[in-house]
Structures are given as structure tokens and as C-alpha cells.
Amino acid sequence: MEQEIVEFWADSRDEIIGKCIKLSVNDAILEPGEGYQGNRELLFDSLWNALLGDMQAGTWAKTEELVGGLAREAIRYGRDVEPIQRIIEILMESSHEAAKAQYQEDPGKVSMITGHIREYLDKAMIILAKSTIKAQAEVIKKQKDYLLELSTPVMPLLDGILVLPLIGTIDTRRARQIMDNLLSGIVEAQADTVLIDISGVPIVDTQVAHHLMKTVQAARLLGARCIIVGIRPEFAQTIVKLGIDFGTIVTKNSLQAGLKLALKWHNYELRRVGGGGPDASTGTNS
Amino acid sequence: MHQQVPILKIDDFWIASVQGSLHDQDVIEFKQALLSKIMQPKSRGLIIDLTVLDVVDSFVTKTLIDIRGLAKLMGIPVIIAGMSPAVAITLVEMGLSLEGVDTALNLQKGLDKLRNAGKER
Structure with a gap:
């Protein structure tokens, strides 16, 4: 059939x-x-x-x-x-x-x-x-x-200074990756100072704050100091409202301020040589 | 069979380099040996180097905190140098962040730190 x-x-x-x-x-x-x-x-x-x-x-x-x-x-x-x-x-x-x-x-x-x-x-x-x-x-x-792969660059800025710009939402998986990347970056560059810029993180909740604390603590154990920069007012309010103790963590309002502090720690001095402003005759990039 | 941790002296600084994981008994002996060394007059600092250590347990961590507390009582600064990322992550995950313990990236930086601290005093 x-x-x-x-x-x-x-x-x-x-x-x-x-x-x-x-x-x-x-x-x-x-x-x-x-x-x-x-x-x-x-x-x-x-x-x-x-x-x-x-x-x-x-x-x-x-x-x-x-x-x-x-x-x-x-x-x-x-x-x-x-x-x-x-x-x-x-x-x-x-x-x-x-x-x-x-x-x-x-x-x-x-x-x-x-x-x-x-x-x-x-x-x-x-x-x-x-x-x-x-x-x-x-x-x-x-x-x-x-x-x-794209999301966690660790950039060496100066001898001994790293910058970690965080952009986008941080979940547990990413936080883990950020920590791993940062720690291996610290060891690789033998850097004592890390600037963590969180101005690009849209939502900061307890979870993110917790991960951030852990990252800072782990970096400190390695012997590197972290400066957290770019904390926006909402984040500051969240932190205070939730009663999270950021006690020993160094924070600065902007990347510039953080960089200044990092340079001070490294005994660098940033100053202009010669007249003010970029040189007009050779272009602004020189 | 137990593992001896070499404790070396450079200038007036003691350097203990922990090689491989320690059993609890070794840890206790290590602590005693360290304390008897830094008791000696003219000791100005202690560096515990963990560069080759890739596993820690809570007992080792507790001992590190103890050593730091005891040394502090004796007026000796302690620096933990060269901790690896894996160890740091383990400690942080266990909730042991060694608050108050000074750290350095490597032995050289640890020594520099101790020397600077000595100058400031």
C-alpha cells in the first residue's frame, strides 16, 4: 500500500x-x-x-x-x-x-x-x-x-596609568569580563593607577555598584589604586539612597579632575610650554 | 613533608616569598617564623610576595590579616606584593578584601613604598 x-x-x-x-x-x-x-x-x-x-x-x-x-x-x-x-x-x-x-x-x-x-x-x-x-x-x-569583545577596552594612558571607560549597561556577565580585563591589564602594564569612567553607564543600580566595588577592591589587592570618575547626580543619589558605603573609594567628578589627581600621585606635572592655545600655523593637531 | 617559606633580608626590610599553596600547619609555622624575624631590632618593614601563589584559602587570608595586625602593633609596616588577578578575584568573591592591608604590584614597588614610608616618618 x-x-x-x-x-x-x-x-x-x-x-x-x-x-x-x-x-x-x-x-x-x-x-x-x-x-x-x-x-x-x-x-x-x-x-x-x-x-x-x-x-x-x-x-x-x-x-x-x-x-x-x-x-x-x-x-x-x-x-x-x-x-x-x-x-x-x-x-x-x-x-x-x-x-x-x-x-x-x-x-x-x-x-x-x-x-x-x-x-x-x-x-x-x-x-x-x-x-x-x-x-x-x-x-x-x-x-x-x-x-x-567591543565593550571593555583598557587603555594605557601614561606610564603606570590606565583608563577604563565603561559604556552601556553592565550586567553580571559583563561585570565579570570587565574585572578580568582590568586585572590582567593592570598586571600586563604594571600600572598603579586606574581611572574608571562610568559616565557612559546609563543605569546604575545596587548590582552595578556592587560589581564596581568588587572591581576596585580586587584592583587594590593587586596594588593598584582606582579613581572612579564621571559619577552623575542620579548615581550619587542612588548610592546615598541605598546606603552603599563607598568610603575608601576615591571619586572625582570628571575625567579631567581624575587625571589631574593621578598625575599628582605619579609626581607628574602638566603645564603649558610657551604661549597659550594650539599653534595656529601648524594646525590644531600639533 | 612541609614547605619552608624563605624569609630574606634586604637592608632592614624582610621579604617572604610564598611558593605554592600552604597547608594550615605550614601557615602557622610561617607566621611564627615571620614574627620572630621582624621582632629583631632594626627591622623597618615586611613584604609578603605572592607572585607565584595561585590559590588561597580563607585560613591563609586570615593569617595575612593577623600578621599585618601583629606587625602593626610592633610598628612594622606590611606590604603584600604581586598578588595575581585570580587570587584577587577569589578573595573579593569570598568577601575578604583585606581592608587596611597595603598592597603593591611587585616586589620593587613594594620596596619603594616601604622606603618612602620610612622617609616620611
């Missing part, structure tokens, strides 16, 4: 593909999908071949490979997966029609045959959904890693 159904599908291949193409012309979802309208014939064909191959072999391997590959490709190039879903739907409709046309006089047989194809196409849908979610999760993970 199974054999017979598979043979029926194999025989009516041309008919079904033809129907699919007719259905897909002017389809609202397929129309704007880049790359799908042009080679839809190829898509229907390869999907049908994969399904037939799997039916004959009794596996899912070919369908899985094809649909999974399509979903991954769509996600990678930022395309919608809806057209792929639509293609499977159209295949379902046209095969249903083909079965009805063939066995008009026997509704029982029609429902059996369509039930058979439905099983395969449902499986294809599930594969599509699964692959899409998996591909999206991969993309998200990659982006997260990129973001972390």
Missing part, C-alpha cells in the same frame, strides 16, 4: 510541480521574498525530490538537509523564512488537489494519500522551525560575543 502511494506521488510529480508554480505566481508572501520568486521552480523541484527520496528510503535525512540548509541560509543573510514555509504549504495544497483529481470516486483513498503526504510535509515544517530557531540562536550568541 505504502509502495503504491509513493509510486502515485512519483508519477504525478510533473503535475504537482506545475500546480505549485501556478499557485505561487502572484503569491503575496513569495512575491517580495528576494531570491525565491526567480528560482521557485527549482525549489519546488528539489523539495519534492527530497521528499520522494525520503519516502522511498523511509528516512528524513534528505528533507532535513534541504530544509535545514534553506533556513540557515535565510537567517545568515537576514531573510525571512516565511517564503520557505509558504512553499511547503503550496506543495501541500497542490498535492492534495492532485490526489483529489486522480481518485475522484474514492474519498477514503484521497484522505489516506493526503494523510501520507501531510505527515512528510508536517515533518518538513517542524524541521524548518527547528533549524530557524537554532540558526537564530547561533546568530544571537555570535553577536553577544562581538559585543563583549
